Amino acid sequence: MKKIKASLLWGILFLALVGFWAYENNRNSNFVRAVVLSTDNSDVMQSGIARIGSQELLLKVVDGKFKGQEVVGYNNLLGNLDIDAFYAPGDTVVAALREDHGKVVDAKAVDLYRQSWEFILFGFFVLLLIIYAGNTGLRAIFSFIASLWVIWKNLIPGLLAGENPLLLSSGILFVLSAIVIFSVAGFTRKGLSAFLGTVAGLFVTIGITAFFGDKLGLLGTTLPYSSTLLFSGNIGLNMKQIFFAAIVIGASGAAMDIGMDIASAMAEVKSKKPEIMCRELIQSGFNVGRAVIGTMTTTLLLAYSGGYLTLLMLFASQDTDFVRIINYRMVAAEILRTVAGSIGLVLIAPITAVIAGWIYSYNLEPLKSRVKSFLGKMQGIIRV
Structure with missing residues (x-):
């Protein structure tokens, strides 16, 4: 039991270090997490389940050096279901910010933000592995x-x-x-x-x-x-x-x-x-x-x-x-x-x-x- 507890402590420390490394690695990056406040779909054309055009988004940056700022973002849709994503208000996305003289000009929505759930899934795997195998x-x-x-x-x-x-x-x-x-x-x-x-x-x-x-x-x-x-x-x-x-x-x-x-x-x-x-x-x-x-x-x-x-x-x-x-x-x-x-x-x-x-x-x-x-x-x- 003591070995399992020690292994769990080491596992938690490992996950904390991974999380800290990810935070430090992305803190000054132009790829940030942002919340979709509103969308403008007037330039989007839909044929069946495929969409083509440009979706305009109002985003609020929630991390990085521009945290709290609102910026207009764009989501280009090519009709390719493998890579296209269509956003709605409330979605959390990864946005690539474009700067000019230290100010945000606009942004491009890259994809949905999945990192948190990926870390949770990996953490669950690590904990189960440690509990069973020590x-x-x-x-x-x-x-x-x-x-x-x-x-x-x-x-x-x-x-x-x-x-x-x-x-x-x-x-x-x-x-x-x-x-x-x-x-x-x-x-x-x-x-x-x-x-x-x-x-x-x-x-x-x-x-x-x-x-x-x-x-x-x-x-x-x-x-x-x-x-x-x-x-x-x-x-x-x-x-x-x-x-x-x-x-x-x-x-x-x-x-x-x-x-x-x-x-x-x-x-x-x-x-x-x-x-x-x-x-x-x-x-x-x-x-x-x-x-x-x-x-x-x-x-x-x-x-x-x-x-x-x-x-x-x-x-x-x-x-x-x-x-x-x-x-x-x-x-x-x-x-x-x-x-x-x-x-x-x-x-x-x-x-x-x-x-x-x-x-x-x-x-x-x-x-x-x-x-x-x-x-x-x-x-x-x-x-x-």
Whole structure:
């Protein structure tokens, strides 16, 4: 109980620090929170559920250096339901302020303000994780934040700079696997087994993805916002390899999950039956792996299908022929994403079982004795 209370205190402190960082980061920004006081929709034309035109808004700024000021804002509607937002009095929005000599000239409504509820949702997740997992939950949160930081500060800038996507993502996944697995399992035999099995399986997945992606003639433009990215000054990017990298990154989370599941199960078997032989222990890992793989591959299918549920509904509503569906570029891309990721997961299970069986059965005492002896000799030399 004391450990849970301590973990909760650390979790609350962590959330407070995140909130303070967000406040300080946005305090002097021209992107501020504002409340819609009134709207003028006279220039908005509506056709069905789509709207085109410009919505004029009277906004009251509620944070930042212009807090309390009222400003006229504009909301441009393009008829695109994916990005358009239509506001009403009382809505809280993110507004981009335009200044001239220290005074606000006007503003542009960017989108609804969702940040508060996003922090509440994340805080709820953190608290549940800490209550259930305690210190392990805190380590999981650390790995979560560290992974976001590595992706945002290293992977994304590297891709934009034109570095080889597959090589870069391979290095990033190596680092992320180490951060996530060793943060949760520590520098133990279990952590080492899960790490080595995960990395081996991911590198095989990279090769399979690159080979079959090339044979399927996929160019990578099925990724969301890929065309927008290319035509916003990044025309030289290799979208094909970026797509391949995205497939492997998407499968890496499930890969770490399987590696940790098998390594943990085998560690538990070893702790309950220390005299178990290496071959028997590996066989136990195989048995666990078969059960895990049986559900994990379907998990990937459901996850990717959920992302394209509306596309599947469109095919069904138009009674599209199976040959047309299976050869459609976006469907082919999702088939590659699902199957290549599943192949990687299938391979990670036995690889991790073999590695863990050897590591758990290997006697480290002679090695520890040699290390202690070496350190003792070095200490004696230093003293002399």
